[in-house]
Amino acid sequence: MKKRIDWDQYFMVQATLLASRSTCKRLSVGAVLVRDKRIIAGGYNGSVSGDDHCIDEGCYLRDGHCVRTIHAEMNAILQCARFGMSTDGASLYVTDFPCLQCTKSLLQAGIKEINYIRNYHNDDYAMKLIKLKNVRLRQINLDQDILDQVHLDQYIDPQVARK
Ligand SMILES: [Zn+2]
Ligand SMILES: [Zn+2]
Numbered sequence: 001m002k003k004r005i006d007w008d009q010y011f012m013v014q015a016t017l018l019a020s021r022s023t024c025k026r027l028s029v030g031a032v033l034v035r036d037k038r039i040i041a042g043g044y045n046g047s048v049s050g051d052d053h054c055i056d057e058g059c060y061l062r063d064g065h066c067v068r069t070i071h072a073e074m075n076a077i078l079q080c081a082r083f084g085m086s087t088d089g090a091s092l093y094v095t096d097f098p099c100l101q102c103t104k105s106l107l108q109a110g111i112k113e114i115n116y117i118r119n120y121h122n123d124d125y126a127m128k129l130i131k132l133k134n135v136r137l138r139q140i141n142l143d144q145d146i147l148d149q150v151h152l153d154q155y156i157d158p159q160v161a162r163k
């Protein structure tokens with residue numbers, strides 16, 4: 001029986017697809033912002049447009065952190081800023097638990113729900129702020145059955161050669 005993909009899996013799978021565009025070698029993160037069950041923006045961790053990519057030039061490290069990239073969730077917020085979309089009350093679907101800086105920005109941008117797959121150096125202060133702001137925090141794992149059904153290769157048209 002074909003199971004219809006639920007909203008959480010639907011948005012999370014798209015976050016993972018965005019992560020595949022990441023230009024930093026250290027961690028591939030993808031994020032989508034959702035309002036009223038619609039994706040309003042997406043992002044992945046990458047350089048400022050026009051700058052070198054970590055995957056080409058290596059990471060730009062300071063104190064052990066790559067400082068070249070803008071994080072996925074920030075890129076999603078900035079896309080809204082750039083094109084004039086309200087983030088107030090939106091939900092975030094992100095592959096990895098947001099860092100402290102991103103958490104602060106997400107809360108200040110009015111994000112009301114943070115959904116993530118993997119724990120990643122979860123910051124205590126970020127946790128405290130999430131509670132303070134009454135933001136719903138959920139860890140959502142990808143469902144193997146759903147992934148098996150999504151199988152993208154079914155959409156390949158064997159008649160058309162890919163250049
Ligand atoms: Zn990097
Ligand atoms: Zn971050």
